[in-house]
Structures are given as structure tokens and as C-alpha cells.
Amino acid sequence: xxxxxxxxxxxxxxxxxxxxxxxxxxxxxxxRALRGTAEPPIIGHEVREVTRHGKFIxxxxxxxALAIHxxxxxxxxxxxxxxxxxxAEIVFDKCxxxxxxxxxxxxxxxxxxxxxxxxxxxxxxATFAKMLRARRGVVKPLLLNQGFVRGLGNIYVDExxxxxxxxxxxxxxxxxxxxxxxxxxxxxxxxxxxxxxxxSSISDYVDADGQRGGFQEAHRVYGREGEPCVVxxxxxxxxxxxxxGTHYCAFCQRR
DNA sequence: ATCTATTCCTGGCTGC
DNA sequence: TGCAGCCAGGAATAGA
Numbered sequence: 001x002x003x004x005x006x007x008x009x010x011x012x013x014x015x016x017x018x019x020x021x022x023x024x025x026x027x028x029x030x031x032r033a034l035r036g037t038a039e040p041p042i043i044g045h046e047v048r049e050v051t052r053h054g055k056f057i058x059x060x061x062x063x064x065a066l067a068i069h070x071x072x073x074x075x076x077x078x079x080x081x082x083x084x085x086x087x088a089e090i091v092f093d094k095c096x097x098x099x100x101x102x103x104x105x106x107x108x109x110x111x112x113x114x115x116x117x118x119x120x121x122x123x124x125x126a127t128f129a130k131m132l133r134a135r136r137g138v139v140k141p142l143l144l145n146q147g148f149v150r151g152l153g154n155i156y157v158d159e160x161x162x163x164x165x166x167x168x169x170x171x172x173x174x175x176x177x178x179x180x181x182x183x184x185x186x187x188x189x190x191x192x193x194x195x196x197x198x199x200s201s202i203s204d205y206v207d208a209d210g211q212r213g214g215f216q217e218a219h220r221v222y223g224r225e226g227e228p229c230v231v232x233x234x235x236x237x238x239x240x241x242x243x244x245g246t247h248y249c250a251f252c253q254r255r
Numbered sequence: 256a257t258c259t260a261t262t263c264c265t266g267g268c269t270g271c
Numbered sequence: 272t273g274c275a276g277c278c279a280g281g282a283a284t285a286g287a
Binding site: 071073085102135138242 | 256257258259260261263264265266267
């Protein structure tokens with residue numbers, strides 16, 4: 001499941017391959033990939049840059065950008081093998097880009113307004129604390145809300161809350177300023193560490209060269225239900241919170 | 256603003 | 272071995 005670190009890894013592998021490349025042709029094999037939006041007017045145009053906005057990958061052209069969201073199982077592969085799950089193919093002058101997506105939660109659209117709160121990297125702890133404490137909801141669903149901060153998904157929210165010692169069911173407004181600042185630091189830290197290790201590959205995720213990430217080995221709570229907490233040794237619990245599997249240590253994380 | 260439930264989708268599990 | 276049933280979940284959506 002591509003979250004910020006996985007998308008960043010993909011962008012870093014895509015950018016040097018696509019920068020300056022001219023689109024020769026494009027084919028959209030699944031109507032769902034474009035979700036009924038107009039075909040991107042990219043034929044004959046050159047990619048200027050490949051960037052990330054939260055979990056969106058942006059292929060930037062002079063006249064706009066193609067925004068791609070990978071959903072759960074989306075992959076962007078340079079010169080990869082076509083699979084039965086191929087949703088789109090963009091042929092460039094020197095390579096081709098395949099959009100592969102088993103579950104079809106991914107989507108692409110031309111020059112859409114990009115949603116979102118700030119990137120966690122773009123705000124400081126004090127600003128984050130102010131934002132967090134102004135909200136009334138439960139902290140985990142709030143962190144998953146892309147309109148609050150961009151880029152976090154289920155894995156990194158569980159990991160950051162564990163590192164910060166905050167119960168995922170805590171109310172945002174009840175988190176002290178000091179702990180909110182600490183949480184922001186841990187969010188930034190866990191995202192940076194995950195980017196360094198090429199993201200987390202739970203099942204499907206690979207970068208544009210088909211390489212898996214390595215950060216799943218460093219997960220402290222996500223996917224570790226029943227295993228001993230790396231800090232206190234008690235069993236990691238799993239509950240459902242906001243329709244999401246949620247992993248935490250009841251001893252190390254408090255409300 | 257914030258909550259819940261529902262929808263999308265399919266491979267990979269589980270259990271019989 | 273086969274097969275039904277359930278599960279994973281990002282985000283949009285509807286309704287409260």
C-alpha cells in the first residue's frame with residue numbers, strides 16, 4: 001500500500017527516467033483508471049519534472065500535470081512486463097510507463113486540483129501541535145485524513161503513534177503540546193527512515209524498477225499483532241478503529 | 256465539524 | 272483438492 005515513503009521512492013526512481021521524455025502515445029485500458037475524466041492531452045509533450053504531492057505522483061508538463069494515485073495495489077513500472085492488470089500504458093520516446101493495478105483503486109487525472117493539508121515536512125512541531133489540538137476527533141483517523149496532513153497511511157500512522165507513545169484512540173484535543181510536538185518529530189522521523197529504506201513492501205508494493213522496499217522489517221507494531229512489543233515485551237494488540245486495522249501496545253501507548 | 260457505514264476490487268487466506 | 276466466504280484498505284460518498 002503506497003503511502004508517502006513508497007510514493008517518494010517511486011518518484012525518485014521515475015524522475016531521472018522520465019524527465020525530458022516526450023510522450024509518443026498513450027492507451028488507457030481500463031475506463032476506471034481515468035474515472036470518466038478526459039484523456040490527458042499529453043501526446044507530443046515533454047515531461048519537465050516528476051514530483052510528489054502527498055500520495056499523488058505528478059508528471060509535470062508545461063501546460064499542466066498528470067496526477068496519479070496508486071490506491072492500494074497500483075504500480076508504475078518503467079519498461080516492465082505487461083500483466084493482466086495493466087490499466088494504462090504511456091509510451092515515451094525512449095521508454096514506456098506501465099500503470100498496473102490489481103484492485104483498481106488507483107486513478108489518474110489531468111491537472112486536477114490537488115487536495116490536502118500540508119506535508120508533515122513543511123510544518124514545524126509547534127504548528128502541528130496547534131493544528132492537532134484544534135481538532136475534536138480521535139487522533140488516528142485524523143492523521144489518516146489527507147486534508148489534515150498529506151501522505152500518511154495506515155502503516156506510518158500506527159508506527160508514528162507507537163514511537164510517540166500515544167494511544168491511537170486518544171482525542172486530538174487531549175494530546176498535550178509537548179506530546180504533539182514529539183508526535184510530529186516521530187512522523188517526520190519514521191517517514192524519513194522509510195524513504196531511506198525504499199518504503200515498506202507488505203504485499204504488492206514495488207518501485208518503478210520493480211524493486212521491493214525494506215522498511216517492513218523495521219515495523220514495530222504494524223503487522224505484528226501478538227508479537228512482543230519491542231520496548232516492553234507485552235503483546236502487540238490489534239483493534240479496528242475507523243474501519244482500519246490498528247496495531248499498538250497498550251502499555252507503551254497512553255491516551 | 257465529525258461520526259458511521261458503504262462502495263469500489265481481487266488475491267490470498269481460512270475453514271470445512 | 273475444491274470451494275465458499277471473508278479479509279485487506281485509500282478515499283469518495285451518503286447520511287446522521
